[in-house]
Amino acid sequence: xxxxxxxxxxxxxxxxxxxxxxxxxxxxxxxxxxxxxxxxxxxxxxxxxxxxxxxxxxxxxxxxxxxxxxxxxxxxxxxxxxxxxxxxxxxxxxxxxxxxxxxxxxxxxxxxxxxxxxxxxxx
Amino acid sequence: xxxxxxxxxxxxxxxxxxxxxxxxxxxxxxxxxxxxxxxxxxxxxxxxxxxxxxxxxxxxxxxxxxxxxxxxxxxxxxxxxxxxxxxxxxxxxxxxxxxxxxxxxxxxxxxxxxxxxxxxxxxxxxxxxxxxxxxxxxxxxxxxxxx
Numbered sequence: 001x002x003x004x005x006x007x008x009x010x011x012x013x014x015x016x017x018x019x020x021x022x023x024x025x026x027x028x029x030x031x032x033x034x035x036x037x038x039x040x041x042x043x044x045x046x047x048x049x050x051x052x053x054x055x056x057x058x059x060x061x062x063x064x065x066x067x068x069x070x071x072x073x074x075x076x077x078x079x080x081x082x083x084x085x086x087x088x089x090x091x092x093x094x095x096x097x098x099x100x101x102x103x104x105x106x107x108x109x110x111x112x113x114x115x116x117x118x119x120x121x122x123x
Numbered sequence: 124x125x126x127x128x129x130x131x132x133x134x135x136x137x138x139x140x141x142x143x144x145x146x147x148x149x150x151x152x153x154x155x156x157x158x159x160x161x162x163x164x165x166x167x168x169x170x171x172x173x174x175x176x177x178x179x180x181x182x183x184x185x186x187x188x189x190x191x192x193x194x195x196x197x198x199x200x201x202x203x204x205x206x207x208x209x210x211x212x213x214x215x216x217x218x219x220x221x222x223x224x225x226x227x228x229x230x231x232x233x234x235x236x237x238x239x240x241x242x243x244x245x246x247x248x249x250x251x252x253x254x255x256x257x258x259x260x261x262x263x264x265x266x267x268x269x270x
Contacts, residue, residue, distance in 0.1 A: 004167070007163055008160050008163050008164075011156070011159040011160050011162065011163045012156035012157065012159060012160050013156065014159070015155050015156045015158065015159025015160070015162075015214070016151075016152035016153060016155050016156025016157075016159070016210075017152065017156075018155065018213055019151040019152060019154070019155025019156070019209045019210045019212075019213045019214070020148045020151050020152040020155070020209070022151065022209035022212065022213045023147050023148050023150075023151035023152075023208050023209035023210070024144075024148060026147075026208060026209055027143075027144045027147055027148075028144075033212050033217070033221075033245065034221075034244075034245045034248055034249075036209070036212065036213070037212070037213075037217065037218065037221075037245065037248075037249050038248050038249055038252045040213060041249050041252060041253040041256070042252050042253065042256045044253075045253060045256035045257050045260055046256065046260075048260075049260040049263070049264075060159075061162075061163055061166065062159045062160070062162030062163045062165075062166060062183065063156070063159040063163075065162070065180075065183070065184075066158060066159045066162040066183070066184070066187065066214045066215055067155070067159070067213045067214050067215075068213055068214070068215065068217070068218060068249070070215070071215065071218065071249070071253060072253055072256065072257075075253050075254065075256070075257035076256075076257050076260055078257070079257045079258070079260055079261035079264065080261075080264065082261065083261050083264050083265050083268070087265060088261075088262070088265050090261065090265075091258055091260075091261025091262050091264070091265055092258060092261070094257070094261060095253070095254055095257030095258065095261070096254060099253070101181035101182075101184065101185055102181070102184040102185065102188065102215065102218075103250065105184070105185040105188045105189065105219075106188050106218060106219050106222045106223075106246065107222065107242070109188055109189055109192040109219070109223060110192065110219070110222040110223040110226040110242050111226060111238065111239075111242075113192045113193070113195065113196040113223050113226070113227065114223065114226035114227045114230055114238045114242075116196065117195075117196035117197070117227055118227070118230075119224075119226075119227030119228035119229070119230050119231075
């Protein structure tokens with residue numbers, strides 16, 4: 001049980017820190033949320049490529065995979081698997097194959113919730 | 124009253140209102156951290172249901188996206204996001220909210236050019252840059268393995 005508590009604490013600290021860093025950028029610079037998210041996913045791919053993100057995932061679990069850098073990690077891991085299995089074509093298909101579940105979920109839930117719930121159009 | 128400047132500074136520091144930025148960072152930290160903890164708890168729940176690890180990795184973001192969608196739909200997510208800032212933006216919940224909120228808000232512009240198109244106003248760039256970056260990495264990896 002103690003070990004599980006430690007897992008939660010590690011996820012909390014790493015995940016919280018990744019969000020806090022983004023908050024600093026939002027407050028200190030004029031970066032819009034869209035730019036922050038693009039930066040995070042790209043940095044996630046790059047850090048995975050140079051081998052720095054995998055250790056963070058091993059250490060913090062969801063603390064590293066749930067923030068959007070983790071989306072980049074999923075894309076990069078998918079590409080690694082794709083290249084190993086299918087060569088150069090795998091470089092093309094691997095990323096989105098790895099991230100397919102999340103993307104399809106966001107698109108479909110977005111669609112269904114938009115049908116069910118009434119939006120609040122901004123004036 | 125003989126308060127020397129050092130003690131005064133310590134006093135002022137202790138009683139000063141925390142700057143909005145420090146407050147923002149603390150909020151982003153604890154809410155963002157909590158969302159990641161919820162991810163770990165989902166992992167525990169799914170492994171207790173003997174779901175294979177590969178599927179759990181997919182199910183965790185899918186569940187968080189669903190919860191974020193539901194909270195967006197009933198109008199609660201906006202209030203949490205206003206409090207937490209980057210704390211709800213950076214986790215996968217922010218990605219989901221950007222799609223679901225814009226889809227809902229653009230219903231009046233039609234189901235095709237409203238919901239169908241505007242959904243990607245924030246998520247589109249994320250998918251574009253993520254995919255392109257991963258493709259570049261894949262090509263470099265492919266070449267590196269051949270050299």
